[in-house]
Amino acid sequence: MSDLVILILLGALSVASALGLLLSQNAIYAALFLVLNFIIGAVIFLVLNAPFLAVVQISVYAGAIMVLFVFVIMLLGAERLAPTENPPGLNYQRPLAVTLGVALLLLSAYVLFVRPSTSVVMTQPVDTSPQAVGIQLFTTYAFPFEVVSLLLLAAMIGAVVLTRKTE
Amino acid sequence: MDAASFVVFLSSVLFVIGVMGVLLRRSALMTFMSVELMLNAANLAFVAFAHRLGQLAGQMFVFFVMTVAAAEVAVGLALIVTIFRTKRSTSVDDLAQLRG
């Protein structure tokens, strides 16, 4: 039960930071809110018995991806975001989007809390040490792992080619 | 209510916030960050299910999602930088040349 309390606290923080991202008028703030959200996510991972993912989350998302974001924002000087005004013909966007979002939330709440859940027996807690993750990664998931490595290579080349200054 | 369903609900809340960010914000950077938020929400759900079912598979998925997200950000930011160079803007609404 103490887990749940911690999770609810973390969840509240997480939602707050996400809202901060949604509402902030400054891209740097938004990025920082997102970093905060990711770090909270990492802590949630820890609580949910996923320490490896927690640290990967910090070093990949917070440490690499978001640094890149901040970097690009600063590089472009694009931190000041214009107030959200819709171009002509896009006025329906906001009410419809909010309605649909609420509908989506209600649907998931209905599934999770109202409908009787099919009972899933939780088996013994699994070994989630880096060793266990590594073994899975290099045996069962060896092929996806290789594919993903190719994907990263392709993305790297793509990013270099895209941003290269043409003479 | 157990921990897993709570986290899944949290994940759906975060996901919806991300969706709102994509649909309501004009800056490509904001859109992009919202997409990252959505991915992260999905990751939360994966880990919650992995926890609930006592399996490692969910965590594996998260690992791959993170990798793909990293690749996506590299290319996406490169695109934004390139677009910014020509358009001097990061607003997605300024990129409406493909209208019918």
Next chain:
Amino acid sequence: MDALILSPILFPLLGLLINVLWGKRMSEQAIGWTASFAVIASFIVSLALFLQLNASGADKALHAVVLPWIAVGSLNVSWGFLVDPLSSVMMLVVTGVGALIHIYSIGYMHGDERFQRFFVYLNLFVASMLVLVMADNFLVMFVGWELVGLCSYLLIGFWFKDIKNAAAGRKAFIANRVGDVGFVLGVMLIFATFGSLNFETVFEAAERREESAVLAASAIALLLFIGATGKSAQIPLFVWLPDAMAGPTPVSALIHAATMVTAGVYMMSRAHALFELAPAVQTLIALIGGATALVAGSSALRQMDIKKVLAYSTISQLGFMVAAAGLGVYVASLFHLVTHAFFKALLFLAAGSVIHALAHGNGHGHSSVDPQDMRAMGGLWRRMPITFASFAVGGLALAGLPPLSGFFSKDEILLAALTYSPVVFALLAATAVFTALYVGRQLVLVFLGAPRSPNAEHAHESPVVMIAPLVVLIVLAAIGGLINLPGGGWLHRWLEPVIKEVAKPLNVVLAAVFTLLALGAIGLAWTLYRDPARAQTEGESALGQFLQQAWRFDALYAALVVKPFYAVSTICAQVIDVGLVDAAVNAVGSAVRWAGARLRQVQTGFVRSYGLIMLVGVVALLAYFVIAR
């Protein structure tokens, strides 16, 4: 054993492959000799097979089934190849004459920008012809049949930059196609009748004279003969062959004199068992052969193009062979095929040598003349002695003067005609006289008298690669008759296992008469054409025009076939295609455009609204799964 039987086909294919893959980086010499050695190797293997067949007894055919091909229901066709006395003779002719012409081509095609491709085509042709000749069933034979047609098309139109040459290639292809339809129908009918396409099965059944076979035989024989008229240039499909002279001269020699055009004759000999079941068709064949011989032989009298004369001569000689086949004397027909291959190849190559010499002059700042026009020649014997000797030997063999090869083979056919059909004999006898006449005319116009153009005046003998094959062919054309001396020669005995035929003794009177006639005709030609002025004007008379245009067959076809066809095509194009098909297509197009114009409104270009639409879909799907399930 399989590999050995296959190797005559594989060698040219190998040569072709080498030239295709590396030809760009090889010198002309290397390309030419690669191709030539491929065919020479093929000839050597053919010779080995022939000797083996000779040693093991001629009735033991070598047979190899290489691969299964089609096995559907009762239809069972394999890639089977057969070396029996008949095909071994053909193989020797094809590869032997082919090899000589390959070597000759190295000199003749020197400097052509598409030298490499020429030799690729030549090798492909030899391989195809061998497939045709060595096939052990009708379908594989048909493959070879079509392939040689293709090679012929490619090589006639080899200098396709001149639109006339391309048109000639097309004409040959279309005329052959008409014949091929008959051949295919014949093959189908054979399968329907005999339930098999294998030569062995079919011919055994035919020889047993099964009732069903006899019933269908007339139709089969007729259809196969239509195929033969296409390939072997008989009335009514002979019109393509004179035009085929548009190709390089070695091609004319190899394909349109020595090998491909004999495919029809070979096929009829191969399937003689079937033809013998249909005596009425045989008579028709004999008559058509005779008629073709006469029409083409007379047309040759008024041609001015050195190669056109030989082309009509070829048609005429093919008429002889077909007539012989129609008369049932297949051995005589094949004998003439072989000797004709020798002397006609020789004549064409000699003509090529002349053309080469005259065309050479065009490049040297002299006046430009048509190197094939006999009016621009004359007096070449002094400048090109070996070419002259070649032409003389070949021509006299063609005219049927003893003891040259043509004498024996032609005599055998005339004797058979005299025995079996006076009408055919009359046709062939007239043709024989015409033959001697146009041979004499050509010899006089080309080689004797005074040079009538600066090119002819400065002509030189051709290089050794061209002369050497000529010399070999001179020998063959001169003594080729020895393989089947009258009264049952070697060829008769050799072909015995395939074609049983009683040989006739020499008819001295007939031989003497025709020898004298030929001599007389040549003498007449000498007196007529000593003054070349006659050659300039003779084509202007009505008869001259008529003969020059080969009895106006082309005009006839133009009126009967081509014009109606164009009319129908025009209707199809202007009315049906534009009015119906295009309208329907355009209607579909404009409907799509209309719908597109409506639908493009959805594409706002705003990524966010696309996202919104996606979200609508997501929510709807989720709602469906949550609530409806």
Next chain:
Amino acid sequence: MAVILEATLKSIALIIVLLTGFAYLSLVERKFIARLQARIGPNRAGPFGLLTPVADGIKLIFKESVTPKAADKPIYFLAPVLVVVPALVLFAVIPVGKGPTFQLASDLNVGALFVVGMMSIAVYGVTLAGWASNNKYAVLGGLRASAQMISYELGMGLAIATVVLMASSASLADIVSAQYPEQYGGVLGWFLFRQPVAAAIFAVAAFAEVARAPFDLVEAEQELTAGFMTEYGGMKFALFFMGEYVKMIAVSALFTTFFLGGWSGPFVAEVPILSVVYFTLKVVVCLLCFIWVRASLPRVRYDKLMNMGWKTMLPVGLANIVVTAVLIALGVPGYA
């Protein structure tokens, strides 16, 4: 409840130690450099100048705190904190002595990865400080800092990965004990001797991470005045200062743990408290090396710095991992 209490106490103790350590490290540095340059160094406040840090502290506290008008206030204040916190948090996983008593998160089996993660977080403070000051020198300094740190994190990550490979565990406690296999007498078991390439890469990267000479381009006063710190004064400047020194201590502690056998030493089994002494000694040696290098080497040019990070450290680190992995797979003595 006891667990939380214990953790709190340990944290407080750690922070006190680190803060004093930082204060006296600044004094040591000034004195040490002075000696290396044949000067005397600070000697006025207290005996041998021992009270200098206190005097510095008082001065900084009472300085007027100036905040630029155009600065982005919240982030301007947040940035120095973001510099200090990751450096402090790093100590959570470092075993400063034998057994769980001397380690905050002793059972963290992803300790090495945690280190990498925290290192990468440290970039934010510097970058944001530069950006929030709204000063072009500061922004440039911040951008330089983040680019430099990201580049050298890769090398450092690879070196750490090699160590993890050697120890076949990502827990720092396991890494320390892996440096004492029976077949090696004492010191030779250190990864410094078994993985010299990784140690070299780690050491170079450490200088870049802490952004000290010769890699202190971030605050190159000739080019960027004081870099990202230009607009900071008083206590906020002191925080950056503290961040730098705490990071220096942290990196030294990590080097000690990864390559110098951590807390190990003679008679540790009998007298556990000795382990802390050994650990401290080794860290001090590392710190003195830091200072020594600063006094000896000139600053590197920026493009050379980046080139070295990407074109030397990265390939060498990768090759080192491959070679090590192959050696381990082959079961070569000392690697298996």
